[in-house]
Amino acid sequence: MQKIFFGNDCFPPCLLYSRGNAAIVFCACLPLLRWVKAFSTNNYFTQVDHARFLSLFKGAQPYGSNVEMTYYSVMGYSLLEEAVPEAAKACESVKAHVQADVDSLFYATSVAEGLKPSKVTCKISLNDMEQTLQDGLSEGSPSIKIYRAVAAMVNLGIKFDQQKLMTALNEALKADDGVLSHGYAFLAASYLSGDLHKYHDLIEDVIAQADEVDDKYLQFEGGLHTTAVVIDGAYKLATKVNAAPVFTDIGDKVVKFANYFVGRKHVQSLKNAAAVLSVIKTLTTNKFHVPVAVTLVSSVSVSDKEPTVKIRISDLLGGSLGKVTVTADTARHVEDDAVIINKKQLKPAASQSSVYELDLMSVKPARGFYRIMLSLVPEAPDKHLIGTSGAEVEVKVITQVTIEQVEIGVADKEQSGPTRTTKLQYPNKAANVLEADYHQRVTMTFQIRDKAIDQPMAAHQAFIRLTNQDTKQEIFYVPEPDSSNKYRFDLDVGAKSKDFGFLTGKYTIALIVGDVVIENPLLWNVADVYLTFPEGPTQPSYTGRYSKKPEIEHMFAKPEQRPPTATSVIFTVLVLLPFIILFAIWAKLGANVGNFTLSPSAVGFHVGLGAIFGLYYCYWLNLSMFVTLKYLGVIGIPTFLFGNKLLSGIAAKRK
Template sequence: MSLKPILALLLFTIFCTTSHGSIGGYVCPYSRKKFIDIATKALNADSEDISLTYFGANSYKLLSESVPNNLKTASCEKLSKTFKPTLEFNLLFYGVKASKSLGCDFKLPVDDILKRSQAALQSDTSSISDIRYAAEILTSLGQQIQNPTKVAGLIQTQLKVDDSVLNLGYALHVTALLKSAGNFITDRIEDVVVQADEIDGKMLQWEGGLSTTSEILTGLLKFPTSNQLTQAQADKFANYLLSRSTVQTPKGVSALLEAATALSASKVSPVSISIAGSASVTLDKPELKIQVSNIFGQPLKPAVTPVVAHSGTRIADDVVVLAKQPLAPGTKESEFILPLKLDPGFYKILINAGSHSATIQARVLGPVEVKNFEIGLSDADGSSVPKLEKVVFPNKISKNLQGDSGQNLLVKFTLSRQVHQAFLRLSAGKKEIIFVAGYESNNQYKVEADLGQELPISDTFTIELIIGDSIITNPFRWNLGEIEVKISGKASKAAPKIVRGPKPEIKHMFREPDKRPAKVVSLFFTVLTLAPFLVLLILWAKIGVNFKNFTPLAIPFHIGFGAILGLFVLFWLNLNMFSTCAYLIPVGGFTFFAGHKLLSHMARTKKPEKSDK
């Protein structure tokens, strides 16, 4: 068996396991300025909330910026009035840290703070959050944590009750201060990392958002001897932090900066490979500036080497244009120069910086030239050979063209390379018509316009050639001269009718009603409808009306029934369906109960008659 395939596979495996990606950017100057503004507003806030002062001062510190003296004085005065040793432990921690960051002159009640903090670290009722901040307070004040074994036992007990990711983050911070007594937490580090949520395969975060992610990440990175994060995981956390650079709250800014600072100081510090400045170069200035830095845009220490353009391809046709080209150092420590002496176009370049890599896209700009240009008129039926005049850019045609409705305007030109936008414009006053130049081959273009079909009126039109593209440095409009057009059957200089303003109102056309029958027919059917009632009256007159079984209980029923009939008449004349139903409910209910009462009475009176028989 040949060893070449095995060797190739081994080299591929080694490359895949030792090469890493890079992060998508860094904390840019705009973001830094925005973070400073948010921190300034936090320090200026008219509030007694100590946390705002801490977040503002901490952000200034993490950005290595000095707090203005007026802000420092006002913040220290606010702290001196609001800080009390009886505050909750997180506020005590914020107050102590803010006082040290700002360099305040007032004296903290250190004895009371130490007494409360030591007691919290020995109490079985202390929450893991209180233990975390109490331990940090002691360390900030230069004190040792007494009985670290007892503190470690308290943390383990609390984690048995609630081992959420946030509590594990608190535990990481405390155990990092307990030295050997806190070694038990290293067994939980892998579990913590596994609980991170991956987003689109590019980012990692813990449930709870930016503050929770920052709390856990800064705690993990306090254990440099353990393999807490891989480089790929560190890059994904960095991408998440960069995606949250739009945060607007002082707490969010402070949390983001703390996590980013911890990452950049770790052994898995993310590497940012990006374009410094413009992604476009020109043929006379082909130097593309590449920045290789940490997440804050600062030089890496130690620097990663070598920095090489591993490959470059033209996006239009995927042709390889460069390979393994070293980058020269730039004027800044984190800056490198890649000369792109290539034809104008868009390019995709793979940059390697040590074991890190990133793909960037760059654009090379260049001029375009008109190599050959011809213009003239031809017969629309093709009966004669067109007469074309050659014109050299940027000159005009020797004399105005004379055309009519039976001719075509013919333009042929050749450019130094293909462009996306090539137009021929004819204009006269406020009237214009634009023709798209069709691409032929070998960077040749052609426009053929039927004057009789395309131009609405007779007039003198200015001819312009318009050339543009996203990768040319000299887009232009070339005024070629004029053409006088005479359109048969149309008045010269007649302005086209332009209709502007509101359109005519659209009126709904209802269907015409059907033709009504004759009046005699209507009267006949009316009489026919009333005939049964007339027959009833006649029969009553001859036979008579039998009121023998009439009872007063029938009166309410007949009144209700008559009301229903009257309601139907009103519905036909005036009422709508909803109003009719509203009136029918009480009237119908009354009629129902009256009828039920009447029928019950009639049933009771018939029973004795049957029993007598």
């Protein structure tokens, strides 16, 4: 059975075992490693992301009748600064399918604008197009319609009434004061001129409504698209007003919004991809707040073979910030908070731009996790950069280990120590097969030594595995270290017989050692041992992983026993007895049917009433409640109407 040690830069190594058809995974319960606090952004839009988004936008081709999807595809190419393939066909598609409504005109005219870098002139013409767009600016229109109408008019070069636009926006915000409505209002207001501070001042109140997630992200209730529209609109309006958005904890909130957007760059829909790309570009190119991305480029594992920690300093699109002085303010050992580095400047990488290096192993750190606090100072001062201090990355220092002082032996239960011991040297296996019965114990001691500091250590994962050589069944035990980090394993063969299914035979003893900070996890077959167990209550029927398993037969619940026929007959007679008595009394006293008239209402009511009684009888025999209620609705309505008519007639005759 193959054992796998696995791990990567994001998750700690784990051990995967199986016993029979069941798999067991043991993982270190440690924090994720590529983690950076919200003082700076820990990710950016890479070239790999660029290629993936380009493929996503290309997937919308060939452009068909969906003008909206064509718009998002062309918009994506424009944001990526790539030429649109088959640009002429895109133009013909939107011209053929544009409709006389504001949304369709917005998509079509935006496509025409987006095709200009591809040197394709796309002129959108439609009867009553200008009037349709002017109607979109009327009072009562929602802010999204107002924005799309004014954007389409600007795309077409059509003049619009600014006062009319402001009045429509004010009414729209009164009717809907949600964050998405404000986001589109910000976008629409960015087309206005003059004093726009009354819209600019709304940004603070809207940003205050964002929800914080995990102390690292900020988002609005509507999700990705809503958050992108609000932030995109806020910064485009701020650019038009030429005044930075003002709200509390600006740096912290901008970084958390940036973390949210770059964390959602793996979206699959065209709409969300275009929204993410647009807002990331806005956060990168605006002149007020530009988040800095501090990214761990090298492996999260640091060792003598790879002693250097590499950090990339860039904007959200991966662009260079120019020459920057990067300083490791502190490097702290997570376990004991010991500081191993204080105010050490990183060196620019010779082969990679915007990448800076820190030789962490030069201070001979102990194994474990380290948090490195970084700060940066651009050579050309830029007060708009956010996240230049307090960036924190986490790495781990790994080490190689050896297994030493290995002794294995067999002892009687009554004896405190082994009577026969064998000393072993890794990776050699014991030459002779050990033998132990249920009156004896199998003992093993060993020590794990850190080669870097030549000291014993305790590993997070240490297991003793015994494998039956015939059936391949596996049993795992966990040895425990003492105060000197010496591991001891003591198997009482008789007491643990049930674990082995009382299956006497030859077993292979293996030692498995792994840890998130161990560079060379070990799997060592130490020795073979023949274990003799007492006879158990049952012998195991297991013959192998792929042997035929016993058939599972489903047992249906037995139906409840019905009462005797005589009981059912007596019950039926008792139910019908009142009717028999009623008819007998009528026959003796005489039934007065003189007032019965053969009117439609009288006949209908009595027929309906009889049908209801008959329906109850059918329900008692075999109908379900739902079927009965359906039929009762059909019969009951005319019965009610006929009865109401009959009673009204009787009342009228009495008067």
